[in-house]
Amino acid sequence: MTEMHGTSTRSTEKVFKVLIVGDPSVGKTSFVQRYVYNTFNRHYKGTVGVDFALKVLHWADSMTVKLQLWDIAGQEKFSWMTRVYYKDSDGYLILFDLSNKNTLTNAIKWKTDVDSLCTRSDGRKLPCILVANKCDIPDSEKQVTREELEEISNQYQFSGWMEASAKEGTMVNESLRSLTTLMLLEQRNYRETSPNITLVASGTPTRKCC
Template sequence: MSDSSVTVCRHKLYKVLVIGDLGVGKSSVIFRYVNKCFDEKYKMSIGVDFALKTIEWDAQTVVRLHLWDIAGHERFKQMSRAFYKGAMGALVVFDIANRSTLIGASEWKQDLDKKLSLDNGQPIPVVLLANKCDMSEKDEELLASLDNFCKENRFVGWFETSAKKGINIDEAGAFLVKQMMLCDTGPSNEMLPWDRITARQAPEESQIRPWCC
């Protein structure tokens, strides 16, 4: 007789964009988030890289994030509609020591909102990362402005982060996942027995594949 009490797990798969100006640390943020480490020699993206992050969200839910690391070259803003398609959330990264990259973050967010929305017409949830917070003295004036900046540009929130030190990377990721799940009114991508899913099931989790255009 089969066991009718087997726990069924919801399996969610979300495409997440990681965007921002050149050199703000997008690839390092992803590498820290997926691999739990930092590589001083990590190469700058020249196209689009991919990574997979698997999370046991709760006892009944496994979330897989397909992270798209889009190069910060200006030309990718003109090509990004195809890259954005199907994304459920995004991280926009800027360099806390370089104010011009905050302007760039606003431009990336505006571009994203023009080209992508949820089924109900609302913007997808986007979190702002004030990255490299370990690199210099904090600009308190800039930090104090970020609440209004996020409100004006329709970010759902922001975090000071450091890919090098691992500061707030997991917290920002968890916050974005929560926001995406609140917006997700569709069925689970897949229904699987709980005993078939573990955090180690996806050997590709720590792999990053480049796609250069």
């Protein structure tokens, strides 16, 4: 993360490197494209290695935030290569498919993998939000309940969780805004550790006891 200060208006620019990880076909590329360009395509090709996108946020009158979004390939055969891209990350999202519970099981493995390589020198883990993608599907097709998400989020120390839909654009902006807030809080040292936040489908963060 870098920081720049203007000489006249004292404006601040912050740059955060954000990883987007998860199994193949959970919608990572669609999620990034929806967030950056507000578009959706049903026929994306699988990512090879990593794709890169940039989103500029006018966070406040005197602050601009640039998010470098690294869409990491989910195929195991690329894992030896993609782990190189974890370096110097500031936070990450893990996506899974609500219609495929196996992708949630693997989301836990993704978190273990990233944490093992990106944990800070003082033991703190990067802010990480678990995103349940494809929430637009009928409830009868969903294989994971909110109660299960809450339990897994707590057990495996996610910063929080959120239901989203890259197809419909539901809660996509809110997911990245919540992660950006966590990264700013950590960077400003408001707390010794990242705040524990539960992010639900309504998009209203609920701060837990600390």
